[in-house]
Amino acid sequence: MSVEFIGMIQQQKVSETYLARGPAIDIDYTREFAxxxxxxxxxxxxxxxxxxxxxxxLTVAYAAGVTERIHxxxxxxxxxxxxxxxxxxxxxxxxxxxxxxAVHFISGGSDTEQRRDGDFLSHDERYARTDEYLQILRxxxxxxxxxxxxGRYYRFEQAFSEVKPKQAPYVPIYFGGASAPALEVAxxxxxxxxxxGESKDQVHEQVTRVRAEAAKHGRDVRFSVSFRPILAATExxxxxxxxxILAETRRLRAEQGLSEATPQQSxxxxxxxxxxxxxxxxxxxxxxGVAKEIGGRSNSTALVGTPSQVAETLAEYHALGVTTxxxxxxxxxxxxxxxxxxxxxxxxxxxxxxxxxx
Numbered sequence: 348m349s350v351e352f353i354g355m356i357q358q359q360k361v362s363e364t365y366l367a368r369g370p371a372i373d374i375d376y377t378r379e380f381a382x383x384x385x386x387x388x389x390x391x392x393x394x395x396x397x398x399x400x401x402x403x404x405l406t407v408a409y410a411a412g413v414t415e416r417i418h419x420x421x422x423x424x425x426x427x428x429x430x431x432x433x434x435x436x437x438x439x440x441x442x443x444x445x446x447x448x449a450v451h452f453i454s455g456g457s458d459t460e461q462r463r464d465g466d467f468l469s470h471d472e473r474y475a476r477t478d479e480y481l482q483i484l485r486x487x488x489x490x491x492x493x494x495x496x497x498g499r500y501y502r503f504e505q506a507f508s509e510v511k512p513k514q515a516p517y518v519p520i521y522f523g524g525a526s527a528p529a530l531e532v533a534x535x536x537x538x539x540x541x542x543x544g545e546s547k548d549q550v551h552e553q554v555t556r557v558r559a560e561a562a563k564h565g566r567d568v569r570f571s572v573s574f575r576p577i578l579a580a581t582e583x584x585x586x587x588x589x590x591x592i593l594a595e596t597r598r599l600r601a602e603q604g605l606s607e608a609t610p611q612q613s614x615x616x617x618x619x620x621x622x623x624x625x626x627x628x629x630x631x632x633x634x635x636g637v638a639k640e641i642g643g644r645s646n647s648t649a650l651v652g653t654p655s656q657v658a659e660t661l662a663e664y665h666a667l668g669v670t671t672x673x674x675x676x677x678x679x680x681x682x683x684x685x686x687x688x689x690x691x692x693x694x695x696x697x698x699x700x701x702x703x704x705x
Contacts (some may be wrong), residue, residue, distance in 0.1 A: 348385075349670075349695070349698070349699070350661075350665055350672065350694060350695055351390045351391070351422075351670060351672070352388070352389045352390050352391075352671075352672055352673075352674060352691055352696045353389065353390065353391040353392065353393055353420055353489035353571070353671060353672070353673040353674075354384040354389040354391070354392050354393065354673075354674065354675055354676040354683050355392065355393040355394075355395060355673065355679075356380040356381055356385075356392050356393075356394060356406075356410065356679075357377075357380070357394075357395070357400075357479075357679070358371060358372045358377050358400070358401045358606075359371060359372065359373040359377075359678075360373070360376055360679060360680070362591055362676075362677050362679055363592070363595075363599070363637055363641065363647070363677060364595040364596055364599065364677045364678070366599055366602075366603075367678075368385065371400070371401055372401050374409075376680070377406065377409065377410065378409075378410075378413045379583070379680065380679070380680050380683070381410040381413055381414050381417070382414060383680055383683050383684050384417055384683055385414050385415070385417040385455055386687065387417060387683055387684050387686055387687025387688075387691065388687045388691050389417060389683070389686075389690070389691070390417070390418060391417065391419060391420045391449065391688070392407075392410065392418075392419050392420065393415060393420040393422060393451065393673060394406045394407050394410070394420070394421055394422060395420065395422045395453070396422035396423065396424055396453060397460070397644075398460045398461075398463035398464050399463065401618065402442065403421055404421060404423075404436065405622075406586070407419045407440065407444070407448070408440060408443065408444070409446075411443070411444035411447060412615055416449040417447070417449055418448070418449065419448055419449065420445065420448075420450070420451050420521060421437075421440075421448060421450050421451065422450075422451045423437075423450050423451065423452055423453065424453050424454070424464075424477055425452060425470070425476060425477045425480040425481075426455075426460075426461075426463060426466050426473070426477075426480070427464050427465075427466070427670070429501070429503075429506075430479075430483040430484050430487070430501060431483065431487055431503060431506045432537045433480075433484065433506055434438065434484045434488055435487070435508045435510055437450060437484075437487075437512070437518060438508060438510045438511055438512045438518075439489060439510050439529040440515045441512040441513045441514060441518050442510060442512070445513065446512075446514045447513075447558045448512075448518045449518055449519040449520075449521055449539075450488065450518055450519070450520060450521065450524050451483065451521035451522070451541065451566065452477060452480075452520065452521070452525060452536075453523065453530070454473040454474045454476075454477040454529065454574070455473050456470075456524070457678035458470075461473070468566070469631055470526070470528075471526075471528050472481075472555055474524065474528035474529055474531075474532050475499065475500075476499075476500045476529070477532055477697060478531075478535065478536070479498045479499060479500050479501060479502070479534050480501070480574040481520065481535075481536040482531070482536075483496060483498075483501060483506075483534075484517070484567070485516075485517055485699040486506075487507070487515065488508070488510050488511060488512055488517040488518075489511075489516050489517060489644050490507065492507070493506060493507035494506055494507070495528075495633070501654035502512075502636060506515065517540065519538045520536055520537055520538045520539070521537065521539045521540075521541055521571065522536060522539070522540060522541065523540070523541040523542070523543075525542075525553065525618050526619075527693070528682060530556055530560050531560060532559060533557050533561070533563075533568065534557065534559075534560025534561040534563060534564055534566065534568070535564050535566075535567050537557075537561075538568070538569065539568065539569045539570065539571050539671060540553075540568050540569070540570050540571070541570075541571040541572075541573065541575070541671075541673070542570065542571065542572045543572075543573050543645075543646050543648065544572060544573050544574040544575070544633065544646055544647075544648030544649070544650070545572070545633075545639075545648070545661060546629040546630050546633055547619055547622075547630055547667060548691055549618060549620060550570075550572060550664060551667050552666060553618075554570055554644045554668045554669075556660055557570070558668075562699045564652060565686040567609075569670045569671065570668055570669045570670060570671065571669065571670070571671035571672065571673055572664055572669050572671075572672060572673070572676055573646030573648075573672075573673040573674070574646070574648060574649060574650045574661075574672065574673070575637070575646065575647060575648065575650075575674070575675060575677060576649065576650050576651075576657050576674055576676065576682075576686065576690060577589045577592065577634070577649045577650070577651045577676075577677070578653065578654050578682075578685060578686075578689075578690065579653065579692075580653065581653065582583075582651075582652050582653055582656060584638075584651060584664060584683070585651045585652050586651055588651075589634055589636065589649060589651045590636075592636075592637060593636040593637055593640065593679050594650075595602040596637050596640055596641070600640070600641075604678075611638075616644070627639060631652075631660065631661075632650045632651050632652050632656065632657060632660045633648060633649075633650060634648065634649045634650070634651045635648050636649075636651075637649065646673060646675070652687075654689035654690045654693055655689075655693055657690055658690055658694040658697055659680075659695035659697065660687075661698075662697040662698050662701065665694075665698045665701070666701065667687075672694070674686060674690075677687060678699075687697060694700075
């Protein structure tokens with residue numbers, strides 16, 4: 348299968364090396380950021396979800412209106428909107444965007460994040476709720492007649508939606524989570540299973556586990572891995588840039604009164620931090636310096652090297668069964684454009700060459 352590239356946009360310029368300044372929504376920046384990904388040749392753009400950030404669904408609606416071809420991936424946390432309403436909202440957005448929507452369902456790896464929005468369920472209960480939530484969504488998207496439902500977390504009568512997704516039978520479902528309950532949900536529902544940037548051995552292990560879960564339900568799953576490529580004209584310059592990014596991350600954290608972060612509360616974060624063992628490098632190019640500094644939060648591991656070196660590494664992950672790469676930079680907009688100049692076309696060329704040779 349051909350390789351897919353997903354970028355990520357936010358509503359203002361912010362990263363580990365840039366403090367957020369000004370209003371929470373910079374409309375000009377959001378528009379330029381979305382259009383930059385389309386220009387660079389990305390397939391999709393992720394709009395992330397945080398418990399304090401601007402609404403992701405409305406951001407996707409805006410970004411779809413200022414772009415023409417690029418598709419979107421909406422991060423969505425089950426539990427805060429009834430699944431019957433969410434199904435209609437997502438189907439409407441898929442129709443209005445011209446069938447350019449996918450949804451990444453996040454059950455929640457942090458109690459603190461969840462409780463800001465009033466969710467006090469335990470980790471395992473959140474995944475059980477997601478399982479029921481996704482069952483309902485798919486029925487609302489596909490059923491031709493009203494139906495009743497009585498489950499552990501949801502109960503309703505005569506649920507139905509006049510609007511169906513433009514994509515048949517429903518919008519693509521992306522899903523992540525490394526714990527045992529998460530893998531069970533992934534096997535039942537995920538079209539694409541998303542991992543953070545782990546070593547090749549770790550990715551091979553997780554791909555094998557998810558495929559086994561999916562096989563129990565007669566399903567096939569595709570796989571996505573997330574990285575923060577750090578590129579330069581030479582390998583030496585790329586590693587120097589990585590060290591500068593780490594130093595700047597530490598400087599800004601100190602400026603905010605933050606020390607080295609405690610590990611994020613999730614199995615995915617534990618795996619991410621374990622990728623390099625006691626050091627900060629794994630395999631040839633995987634670098635966990637920033638990930639360890641911020642406690643394994645978000646997709647924070649990097650691939651470091653020249654565009655051709657990083658493209659070769661991505662091709663190696665592709666050979667393990669990874670078809671999708673979510674890549675974003677520490678200099679968000681500028682790096683997105685830079686990836687489009689060499690990294691994306693080089694990776695497409697390498698993976699296509701291997702596919703034709705097979």
